[in-house]
Amino acid sequence: MTAPILVIGATGHVGREVVDQLKTAGHAMRIMTRDASRAADLGVGADVVVEGDLRESNSLGDAVSGVEKAYYATPDPEDNVVMLENFLAAGKPAGLRHVVRLSARSADITSSDDLARRHGLAEKALEESGVAWTHIRPSWFMQMMFEYAPGGRMALPGGEGRIGWIDTRDIAAMAVKALTEPGHEGKCYTISGPEALSYGDLARTMSDATGREFVYEDMTPETYREQQRAAGDEGWYIDLVLQLYANIRAGRYAYLTDEFEQVMGRPATSFAQFAKDCAADLVKQLD
Ligand SMILES: NC(=O)c1ccc[n+]([C@@H]2O[C@H](COP(=O)([O-])OP(=O)(O)OC[C@H]3O[C@@H](n4cnc5c(N)ncnc54)[C@H](OP(=O)(O)O)[C@@H]3O)[C@@H](O)[C@H]2O)c1
Numbered sequence: 001m002t003a004p005i006l007v008i009g010a011t012g013h014v015g016r017e018v019v020d021q022l023k024t025a026g027h028a029m030r031i032m033t034r035d036a037s038r039a040a041d042l043g044v045g046a047d048v049v050v051e052g053d054l055r056e057s058n059s060l061g062d063a064v065s066g067v068e069k070a071y072y073a074t075p076d077p078e079d080n081v082v083m084l085e086n087f088l089a090a091g092k093p094a095g096l097r098h099v100v101r102l103s104a105r106s107a108d109i110t111s112s113d114d115l116a117r118r119h120g121l122a123e124k125a126l127e128e129s130g131v132a133w134t135h136i137r138p139s140w141f142m143q144m145m146f147e148y149a150p151g152g153r154m155a156l157p158g159g160e161g162r163i164g165w166i167d168t169r170d171i172a173a174m175a176v177k178a179l180t181e182p183g184h185e186g187k188c189y190t191i192s193g194p195e196a197l198s199y200g201d202l203a204r205t206m207s208d209a210t211g212r213e214f215v216y217e218d219m220t221p222e223t224y225r226e227q228q229r230a231a232g233d234e235g236w237y238i239d240l241v242l243q244l245y246a247n248i249r250a251g252r253y254a255y256l257t258d259e260f261e262q263v264m265g266r267p268a269t270s271f272a273q274f275a276k277d278c279a280a281d282l283v284k285q286l287d
Pocket residue numbers: 008009010011012013014015032033034035038052053054055073074075076083102103104105115138139140141144
């Protein structure tokens with residue numbers, strides 16, 4: 001029997017696409033989540049879903065049993081390396097030999113940015129673990145647009161900064177390729193979409209694709225902090241996101257790469273195509 005591919009972060013933005021694509025291609029998989037009810041809309045049988053928490057080492061046994069390869073994505077709290085090390089410590093004796101981890105373009109152990117440093121440290125821990133690794137360092141996700149524009153108003157502290165937005169379906173396709181074909185061990189892929197676009201550009205493109213009005217309003221970082229605090233976000237997360245927006249405003253996310261096309265043999269999806277494909281999901285925010 002083929003060893004199942006373990007998906008950690010299956011209920012996340014990219015992970016749910018990884019699950020979908022593994023399922024479509026007919027690969028055996030297992031999904032780990034802290035709460036099985038969160039996997040209810042993934043379209044997989046209950047038999048492939050196991051509960052486990054990366055902060056609870058003794059909860060990981062069922063997830064890693066008989067697994068050789070894993071997709072791994074989590075948020076970026078201060079203990080992200082501990083979570084990864086818990087997983088590796090459970091997985092290695094069980095036969096884990098390759099982890100494809102979702103990182104970020106800015107990963108750098110020397111960075112003063114929390115997100116960049118935490119990804120850098122996690123990449124280093126994975127590289128030193130003795131398990132084969134693939135780092136996927138994507139730009140920002142186009143699918144964040146499903147959450148960014150309640151009522152069609154996209155109010156964010158991004159200024160005029162441009163980003164090489166990438167479609168999570170493309171990120172997942174690269175992860176699935178790395179998990180299911182040889183030759184991706186020890187590789188670090190920094191990937192972007194085909195264009196660097198500002199939030200104003202996004203709003204115009206979403207309006208064109210949906211026939212409904214989307215507008216971008218620049219917001220001060222202070223207003224954003226108050227808004228997110230009132231919405232219940234944790235302080236560490238607000239700090240981390242505001243560091244990202246400072247970088248966006250400064251133009252540090254406007255980079256583009258051709259690594260997606262080199263590896264996948266096709267161009268990355270444009271934002272206009274994403275908006276057309278996902279128009280129904282985009283307008284859900286307006287109703
Ligand atoms: N958003 C962007 O534009 C962007 C761009 C570049 C890179 N990234 C990186 O992408 C990563 C996040 O990926 P994503 O957006 O696909 O995921 P996500 O939507 O943030 O979801 C987080 C996932 O992590 C799982 N998780 C959280 N804590 C866990 C724990 N203690 N034990 C087990 N699982 C846990 C959750 O599973 P359950 O809730 O089901 O347990 C969930 O599936 C971050 O590292 C971020 O820096 C994001």
